[in-house]
Amino acid sequence: MRTLYGELQSFGVPLVCAGGIGDANGLRQALDMGYSACQLGTRFIASEECQASKAYKRAILHAKESDIVLSARITGVPVAIINTNYIKRSGLQPGWLARWMLSGSKTKHWMRTIYALKSIWQLKKSSRDETGECDYWQAGKSVAAIDSIESCVTIIGNLMQHFETETK
């Protein structure tokens, strides 16, 4: 987070920290560092309103930073997911056919289209999967700071509380 900020600040544009923040401390740190705003994704999967399966939400609560891995099997570019038993069995790299297609100047366009279409269906199905046995659960390293399923109002309230007590 700090390294990226150091590399990008010379552009002189507002920077949004898009990843790795799961609680008020992380938010505070990023803003103190100089980021103009933060984007939180994983924190809101573990919310009451999110339609993801209970198994997926529980996996986020239990996951450590080291449980997050990058898989190139879903879209052809790295996607952060929880390293479930299914992922450990199936690996993180595309299969031989996908690799071969991605290496050709014409076939790579076909492969990217197949990935794009497949991932729309696959990621939605995975998010509803209750077994955790056979699918992809997207999550960032911010899982480390997430330990409860709350309503979005409570999540945002907890994030903001930190700032409200400071301004009183």
Ligand SMILES: Cc1cc2nc3c(=O)[nH]c(=O)nc-3n(C[C@H](O)[C@H](O)[C@H](O)COP(=O)(O)O)c2cc1C
């Ligand atoms: C369910 C889910 C879907 C996501 N889809 C995309 C995506 O399509 N493209 C992308 O660039 N990032 C995607 N992301 C990554 C988010 O942009 C990233 O999670 C966000 O910036 C905040 O990081 P955080 O999840 O650590 O809070 C996705 C993340 C999650 C959790």
